[in-house]
Amino acid sequence: MKEFPKNYNFTEREEHWRKFWEDEDIYKFDESSDKPIYSVDTPPPYVSAEHLHTGHIMSYSQAEFVVRYKRMKGFNVYYPMGFDDNGLPTERFVEKKYKIDKSKITRKEFIDICLKETKVGAQNYKNLWQSLGTSVDWSKTYSTIDKHSQKISQWSFLDLHKKGKIYRAKKPVLWCTSCRTAIAQADLEAEERESKLYYIKAKVETGDELTFATTRPELLPACMGISVYPNDKRYKNLIGKKIILPLTGKHVYLSTDEEVDPKYGSGVVYFCSFGGQDCIDWLERHPEAKPIHALDPNGRFNEQAGVYADLKMKDARSKIVEDLKEIGALEKQEDLKNVTFIHERCSTDVEYISTEQWFINVLDSKNEFAKRGEELNWYPNFMHRIYKDWVTALKWDWCISRQRYYGVPFPLWYCSDCGEIVLADEKDLPIDPMNDRPNKPCPKCKGTNFKPEEDVMDTWMTSSLTPLIGSGLIQNEKLQQKMYPETLRAQAFEIIRTWLFYTIVKSHYHHDSLPFKDVMISGHGLDEQGRKISKRLGNYVTPSTIIEQFGADAMRYWATGASLGGNMRWNEDEVKKGKRTVTKLWNASRLAMESFDGQKKPVSSSLQDEDRWILSRLNDTIKECTEQFDKYEYSKARNAVDTFFWNDFCDYYLEFVKYRIYGEDKVSKDSAIYTLYSSLITIIKLYAPILPFITEELYQLYFKGLEKENSIHISAWSNANKDWEQTEKETKEFEKVLKVVDAVRAYKTKNGISLGKEIEEFKTEIKLSDNQKNLVSITQKVKKVISK
RNA sequence: GGGCGAUUAGCUCAGUUGGCUAGAGCACCUCGUUUACACCGAGGGGGUCAUAGGUUCGAGUCCUAUAUCGCCCACCA
DSSP states (O other): OOOOOSSOOHHHHHHHHHHHHHHTTTTOOOTTOOSOEEEEEOOOOBTTOSOOOHHHHHHHHHHHHHHHHHHHTTOEEEOOEEEBOOSHHHHHHHHHHHTOOGGGSOHHHHHHHHHHHHHHHHHHHHHHHHHHTOOOOTTSEEETTSHHHHHHHHHHHHHHHHTTOEEEEEEEEEEETTTTEEOOGGGEEEEEEEEEEEEEEEEETTSOEEEEEESOGGGGGGEEEEEEOTTOGGGGGGTTOEEEOTTTOOEEEEEEOTTOOTTSTTSEEEEETTSOHHHHHHHHHOTTSOOOOOBOTTSBBOGGGGGGTTOBHHHHHHHHHHHHHHTTOEEEEEEEEEEEEEETTTOOBEEEEEEEEEEEOOGGGHHHHHHHHHHSEEESGGGHHHHHHHHHHOOSOEEOEESOSSSOBOSEEEETTTOOEEEOOGGGOSOOTTTOOOSSOOTTTOOOOEEEOOOEEOHHHHHTTHHHHHHTTOOOHHHHHHTOSEEEEEEEGGGIIIIIHHHHHHHHHHHSSOSEEEEEEEOOEEOTTSOBOOTTTTOOOOHHHHHHHHOHHHHHHHHTTSOTTOOEEOOHHHHHHHHHHHHHHHHHHHHHHTTOOSSSOOOOOSOOHHHHHHHHHHHHHHHHHHHHHHTTOHHHHHHHHHIIIIIIIIIIIHHHHHHHHHSSOHHHHHHHHHHHHHHHHHHHHHHTTTOHHHHHHHIIIIIHHHHOOSSGGGSOOOOOOGGGOOOHHHHHHHHHHHHHHHHHHHHHHHTTOOTTSOEEEEEESSOOOHHHHHHHHHHHTEEEEEEO
16 A cells, blocks of 8 residues: 555645546536436526625535435436526626716626626636535536527527417516616515504595595505495495595595405505505506506606605605695504515615516416426425415516616517517527617518617526526537436525526426426525624625635535525534544544555455444445435435444444454454455445545545546445345344443543553453454453453 | 424534434543544533423324414505
8 A cells, every 4th residue: 555644635635636527527427328317407696796605605515415426326417507697686786896877888888897797706606616626517507698598598588478478568567766677576575664654634525534544655646546445334425525635635536445454544545556566456446546657767756746756755755744744634643563575686665667568477377386396306395385385475477577788688679660579580599689680571560670679688587497508508409308307406495486486487388397306495504693694794704715724525514514404504613523524534544544455456255243243334324325315315414424434433443453454364354454445435435425525535545446437426326235234133242342342441531541551351241252352352452351 | 464494411403204211513521642543532521302281101203382583475554
């Protein structure tokens, strides 16, 4: 056996193996293989993420453990990587970073900055993934703004349009006044706030007074109707009467509405043109009412709001409340908590503005999407519930158009003469209607003047296609078809309602199938106190610092700490434990390997009791570990290996065989070496998915010459071996030895005797055979073991 | 308001279909340099398994309430 250094220099060796894997194409997808395919769809991260934190490491590593396991299990693994660099998140990032005022920059200039910025971001991610040893096939990468992704996104639009799932309509949509674009229901976040319920008095034409209650008095200029519950006796004689609104002097009529709760507030509700879901629903029930378009897309009132024109919502509120007080129309106000919807990207209050947008019809197929959710294999299972609830609660069709610059353009124009929508030809994709022109005149009026669609697509319009984009990177068409649906989607739980849901929508409509068979959902990375990691709190550590300090293997080891789907706190001690495991593996291997003969694989000759025992334990560990990995329970898989390696193998077995490998008895030595070899190669294989660097190092140091595969990561996973099985009785019999060993150790420790020091005799109540007595005396340095 | 998780040693967490005299790692205390490892080994202290009921021969594990925390969802204006 060649020289075995005393210490393992992870900094240098990890760098070495990174390069080796890349040079040798270890993780390259083999297009000619006929092994079963295992394809993986992991989230293309937003490259605009300003910082990478341990939460990212956690969720990507967890998927990667499984990927490595499957690769060793004999699957032809397809693991591409994408970067999400289109859409609103990137735009907001660039706007903030460069303090851009979009009115003072051209569309093209802005897009150029975005493209430049995303290149930098993608490189940062790639560097981190590589230093972590992520086993991606880097020749298969995509970005969501590249031509390939644009082509597929535009194809998706055309196909869904053809299938009648896409429509354009002018109706109230969710609107962000800060981003100045329409958004989708999935982009909303609910925020509970301390608010006030204002009781406002209005005059009735009969001379009576009517008090209605609202949390949003600022919408008064857009009031389009007032309703009470049909059987509410208090207001019976006022129904149908003209109500004169305070401040604006406009009038509406008092109507009845089943949805009004007579017990809440004054039992009188006013409805406004952009107040919220309740108002939209009310308008549907009261088509006679006329919406008042008093709010501009920038969030300011316009001339329809009379004296309140030009005011922002917030300012309008205080002004209107003030004015109401002044004229004595504010009866009272009560404190209450209520839920406001905000845009998740910028936390701006969402408004409801009637605009013309593109939609994908999802509401009509809610049941089918729910059914797809049932067909999907969920790991862990309880995550299914989040999906189910979301699908059931859907209220809006998916608005896919954004009034922004940086995104995939819609493949269409409008005829300037007749307004007809002219779609691009599939064969011309991708196109940009701003630069390209239709290749034929308007099919309706033969006109040749066109207006491009200036809106861009919602970023999810593209990322919902990642299974297609990923598999589409395979040139071989026959093979490409075998790649869809993919095998595994791995993602975090907070994007179930977006990424997962939208991907299922697309696959269902396009292919009438699920996009993948399994979904593995990770939890959140939290800080040490259990708080969500956020930029504002600054409560995160930089992964690259940890990797430099403890090594990538140690960092990855930490990521196994959370059970599947569970949240995990940051805990540097766990990283240290990973580092210690690496060191321990190194040292244990040093002991074993220095006894190995490099020429040929050892074979089993005459195994001794302790050999049979450890091999049986090894066998159990293989079974347990495999079973857990098959269920995506990387955490439990690691646990099984840890227990075996530290407790059984190091604490007991290595102590048992030391004297044999240093000794002269060839038969005894050979069987010890066979057992050591079998155990060690298995241990490093079982650890390989989690600790790819140290296991590769150990594999290359000795096993490669005999095991043939170029890297441990493409070597075959260890299978349970029938020959190694032991009956329960045999195991129990041997465990008596362990008990006596424990007793000897305890005796020595309590008496301050070094474990290496020989003692004269040791008495035990446990009945041991002569073989067993012999084993205890030699390994524990007791001249004579006296047992019953 | 509805739902889903969680609640086990000082800390972070395991405890699979009920059999546990409740485990691990860290931390703590004591001992020990032994030809793999002091980034170590050995030994030890420490828990009425959130609370209250119930099912059972037997419950950390199942049921029913309650409490606290976290998350998801939700138009009572």
